[in-house]
Amino acid sequence: MQPRAYHDGADDGLEPLEPLDPEAIHSFSDLLSAMRKTAFGGRRVGEAYEILTTMIEDPDCFVVLTLSGAMTIAKMGKIISSMIDHGMVQTVVSTGALIAHGLSESVGRVHYRHQASMSDEELFRKGYNRVYDTVEMEANLNYVEHVVAHTLKRLEPGQTLSSEILMRELGRTLVEERHGTGILISAYLKGVPVYIPAFTDSEMGLDVGTWAMQEAQGRARNQVGGPSDDLGILRAIHQSYPSFNPYLDLNSFTERLVSAKRLGIFTIGGGVPRNWAQQVGPYVEIGNLRLGLHLKPPRFRYGVRICPEPDYWGGLSGCTYQEGVSWGKFVPEEEGGRFAEVLSDATVVWPLLMMGLVERQRAKQNAS
Secondary structure, three states, X not given: OOOOOOOOHHHHOOOOOOOOOHHHOOXXXXXXXXXXXXXXXXXXXXXXXXXXXXXXXXXOEEEEEEEOOOXXXXXXXXXXXXXXXXXXXXXXXXXXXXXXXXXXXHOOOOOEEOOOOOOHHHHHHOOEEEEOOEEEEHHHHHHHHHHHHHHHHXXXXXXXXOXXXXXXXXXXXXXXXXXXXXXXXXXXXXXXXXXXXXXXXXXXXXXXXXXXHHHHHHHHHHXXXXXXXXXXXXXXXXXXXXXXXXXXXXXXXXXXXXXXXXXXXXXXXOHHHHHHHHXXXXXXXXXXXXXXXXXXXXXXXXXXXXXXXXXXXOOHHHOOHHHHHOOOOEOOHHHOOXXXXXXXXXXXXXXXXXXXXXXXXXHHHHHO
């Protein structure tokens, strides 16, 4: 056994840490940069800020923002719209519920804090839908349905829809009706596409389905010789489906990523939005194999994930970027890939990161 040597960390090129000095910190950006030289969760947040800054300031990097969890009910919607407004992201992939609750907010509806004294049975009777410690009014979602129906009536009859098309048109409706702020408003004004891969798993998906059935109901009742009883009309309604093709979304998103020089992904939570956004590399790779094409499979060079789920639970939301390398979704670190993963509640970490990013942008603008 060799005798133990007593190296100084500098001898092996180790990075020295530094005490976080409150007296030297004058901004969110200062704080986040200092946290990178601390340890534990603080270091992870600091590393996330560093990589986020790098990907956003890289002029050749196409940044994908993926969203899951009730972030708009949690009042994070303006952070999302601000990221779009400031040009920090070039496309959004989200759950439908998150966008629907944000749409409720955009048309002036309010979310309320849940009172523990109110049981879930009472909430149901009063038309309150609880999301942990917050409630969404069913009346809010009914009003959202009116906005969706108004938008659908404006579209070409028989037009094949995708989530990208419908989100763009909803944004147009909100802008033309002079609503305030919101994700779809910012996305429409900035030309940022919004994709909802699990579209039917959302209030808006149900709205589109019931709208198509209402249209069929009117045709069935007005049809000469058509069914006159409720059961017959119901059968006619259930045979009517909205013209919706999710492959329009998949191929549109793929074309955007294939044409980008570099890719970055900023993920809140995980779930379907994260996996759908990350599957483009394998999609192109198997297309090359089976179709005889020679496209370069797009892989993400930068990645930042904020999600409390660890990988050992086995869920996709907790999957590490390193694991994603094995699927051909990410550039390996030894080839320049840079990734940070913060195992925390996004409502705690995300606002801090956003304030640092905005401060940095303002400082650069003032300097120029």
